[in-house]
Every structure is written in structure tokens, then in C-alpha cells.
Amino acid sequence: MHTPSLVGWLLVLLCAATGGYCLSRTRTGPPEQRATARGEALMASGMAVMALPASAVAPPAWSPWVYTAVFGASALWALVRRHLHHAVGALAMVYMALAMVGMQDMPGMHAASGTAGMPGMHGAHGMAGMTGGSHGAPAGIPLLTGLLLVYYTVYVLAAGIRLAPAGAPGAAAETSVACAGPPVVLRACQVAMGLGMLAMLLAL
Numbered sequence: 001m002h003t004p005s006l007v008g009w010l011l012v013l014l015c016a017a018t019g020g021y022c023l024s025r026t027r028t029g030p031p032e033q034r035a036t037a038r039g040e041a042l043m044a045s046g047m048a049v050m051a052l053p054a055s056a057v058a059p060p061a062w063s064p065w066v067y068t069a070v071f072g073a074s075a076l077w078a079l080v081r082r083h084l085h086h087a088v089g090a091l092a093m094v095y096m097a098l099a100m101v102g103m104q105d106m107p108g109m110h111a112a113s114g115t116a117g118m119p120g121m122h123g124a125h126g127m128a129g130m131t132g133g134s135h136g137a138p139a140g141i142p143l144l145t146g147l148l149l150v151y152y153t154v155y156v157l158a159a160g161i162r163l164a165p166a167g168a169p170g171a172a173a174e175t176s177v178a179c180a181g182p183p184v185v186l187r188a189c190q191v192a193m194g195l196g197m198l199a200m201l202l203a204l
Contacts, residue, residue, distance in 0.1 A: 005056075007199075008053040011196055012051045012052055014192055014195075015048035015051060015193070018044040018189045018192050018196075019040075019044030022040040023037070023041045035083070036086075037186065039083060039086040040190060042071075043090070047093075047193070047196050050067065050093075063100075067096075067100075068094050071090040071093040071097070074090040078090055085155070088148075095140060096204065099139040099204055140204045145201055148197075148201050152197050152198045155194050156195055156198065160191055
């Protein structure tokens with residue numbers, strides 16, 4: 001890809017649209033679906049803000065600590081409620097926020113970019129700089145980044161398979177699918193969120 005800023009804005013649109021739909025689901029459906037929607041909405045909102053290209057919106061120096069506090073609390077709440085996937089996602093957001101702090105502290109970062117940007121920033125493209133310019137030492141811990149990439153790759157593939165038609169004919173099968181878990185559109189949003197997380201991790 002040779003249009004990193006465009007990629008960043010597409011990530012923003014994807015996450016914002018996903019978060020908007022999840023917010024619309026927080027007042028309808030069974031309690032488990034509402035809890036899932038709330039978790040996905042928070043994650044999508046945070047990802048949309050983090051994905052903003054720094055050339056358009058310069059993030060303040062304290063923003064990583066806000067992400068760390070918000071998603072650290074979200075991870076604890078998810079663990080209490082035994083929502084392991086939401087806990088992993090929130091902890092991944094904390095990890096990326098702390099990587100932002102490391103990028104801000106790198107010598108020459110402010111001179112090269114003019115602002116404190118996202119991990120993997122090249123020039124002033126922020127998060128979308130994942131595909132352009134020269135890439136220095138990766139932010140974060142490569143092993144941990146690799147494990148998260150593997151996790152979200154498996155998650156996206158598994159969620160995508162669940163979206164495929166089961167192939168079982170009959171009204172009973174359709175009823176059981178409709179009653180089990182989040183609606184199909186919410187599952188599709190979860191796939192989109194997984195893809196967004198993969199893109200952001202690749203930017204580290």
C-alpha cells in the first residue's frame with residue numbers, strides 16, 4: 001500500500017462504524033448480547049481515536065496514559081465477568097498505549113514527525129504509517145506483538161467461519177442459530193474489530 005494516510009482514515013471509519021453499531025445494540029437484546037456490545041463499542045471507539053493520522057490530529061502527550069487507565073480498568077472488569085476475549089483486547093490496547101509512550105521517548109521522534117504519533121509512525125502519518133517510509137526499531141516487545149497477531153489471526157478466521165451458513169436445512173436450525181450468541185451483524189462487527197486490531201498491531 002502506498003497511501004498510508006488513506007489507510008489510517010479507513011481504519012478510523014471502520015472502527016467508528018463498528019462502534020456506532022455496537023452502541024445501538026447496548027439497549028436491545030439479552031443481557032449477554034448487551035455486555036458484548038458494550039465491550040466492542042468501547043474497543044472500537046478507542047481504536048478509532050488511536051488510528052487517527054497524526055498529520056490530521058496531533059495526539060496530546062498524555063493520551064497514552066488515558067488509554068492505559070481506561071482499558072486497564074476495562075480489562076479488570078472483563079476478567080471479573082470472565083469475558084476473556086474482551087480482556088485480551090483491552091490488554092492489547094494497554095500494550096499499544098504503552099508502546100506509544102516508548103515511541104514518544106525515542107530520540108529524534110519529535111524532530112522527525114513534528115508530533116507524538118502512534119507506533120510505527122513514519123513521517124507524520126501516525127498509525128497509518130505502517131506501510132510507508134523507513135522503519136526503525138519496532139515499538140513494544142516483538143514476542144508479545146507476535147503472540148497477539150497470532151491470537152487475532154486465529155480469532156478472525158474462527159469468527160469468519162462462524163459467519164458462514166451452517167448448511168443445516170429446516171426452521172429448527174434457523175431458530176437455533178438466531179437464538180445462539182450475538183446477531184450475525186454483531187458477529188461481522190467482531191470480525192471487523194479483529195481485522196482492525198491486526199492492522200494496528202502490524203503498525204508497531
